[in-house]
Amino acid sequence: MKNQFYKNSFAEYALLILLAIRIFVMKGRTKKMEQLALFAEAGQSKGLPVELLDYRPGLFSAGESDDLLETFINTTPWKQPIQKLWDKEYLTPRLTAWFGDLGTDYSSPGNVADPMPWTPELLMIREKVEPLAGIRFNSVLFNYYRDGNDSVAWHSDRERVLGKNPIIASVSLGQVRSFDIRKKTDHKEHYSVKLEHGSFLLMKAGLQENWEHRIAKSTRPMKARVNLTFRVVI
Numbered sequence: 400m401k402n403q404f405y406k407n408s409f410a411e412y413a414l415l416i417l418l419a420i421r422i423f424v425m426k427g428r429t430k431k432m433e434q435l436a437l438f439a440e441a442g443q444s445k446g447l448p449v450e451l452l453d454y455r456p457g458l459f460s461a462g463e464s465d466d467l468l469e470t471f472i473n474t475t476p477w478k479q480p481i482q483k484l485w486d487k488e489y490l491t492p493r494l495t496a497w498f499g500d501l502g503t504d505y506s507s508p509g510n511v512a513d514p515m516p517w518t519p520e521l522l523m524i525r526e527k528v529e530p531l532a533g534i535r536f537n538s539v540l541f542n543y544y545r546d547g548n549d550s551v552a553w554h555s556d557r558e559r560v561l562g563k564n565p566i567i568a569s570v571s572l573g574q575v576r577s578f579d580i581r582k583k584t585d586h587k588e589h590y591s592v593k594l595e596h597g598s599f600l601l602m603k604a605g606l607q608e609n610w611e612h613r614i615a616k617s618t619r620p621m622k623a624r625v626n627l628t629f630r631v632v633i
């Protein structure tokens with residue numbers, strides 16, 4: 400009887416230890432995945448901070464979005480700037496282009512660009528996003544992610560030319576990719592929005608100051624995606 404009692408408690412004890420080891424290993428795996436694309440594979444985060452982000456799918460119909468994506472991919476004079484990090488030069492892992500009013504020269508590390516003139520498609524999109532943002536934009540940055548290897552690393556858009564607390568309106572075309580944000584002072588606070596074909600995302604004032612964002616690389620097969628971010632250069 401006594402032996403049976405010891406046998407039972409030993410089995411329970413061993414089970415508990417095994418469970419603790421399993422939780423520990425799972426936590427480690429999750430951390431590793433986070434470095435690549437934890438959020439990219441995840442679904443829409445619950446409770447997105449509405450004071451920072453306004454996400455609206457379907458700003459453009461599927462047909463309109465297909466046409467715009469094809470036009471932009473085929474007619475934009477894409478560039479792949481060289482960036483410098485810790486004295487090493489490397490190719491930006493995506494293609495870019497810059498359009499806007501005369502004089503809205505946009506400088507970012509490793510990239511000084513004169514704006515190309517507005518096209519009819521861009522003027523049409525601007526007309527649609529300005530009422531949602533409540534401001535007038537004078538420029539737009541294009542990012543072209545050719546596949547899952549293309550990405551933009553954690554950053555915030557805090558260039559001096561954008562002024563303090565910029566409001567940025569983003570339109571996404573093509574492959575759904577996850578837009579991740581994390582609080583600068585506490586990386587454990589993070590959210591993810593899946594940016595769908597033809598969707599609109601408003602990055603409100605305050606986001607750039609306190610939060611970083613990224614489009615992570617993905618190991619899943621990914622098609623092309625073009626993102627437009629409308630900005631005010633001052």
Ligand SMILES: O=C(O)CCC(=O)C(=O)O
Pocket residue numbers: 540542551556569571578594612613614626628
């Ligand atoms: O591609 C996107 O959705 C994000 C682009 C981005 O991070 C930026 O323009 O600052």
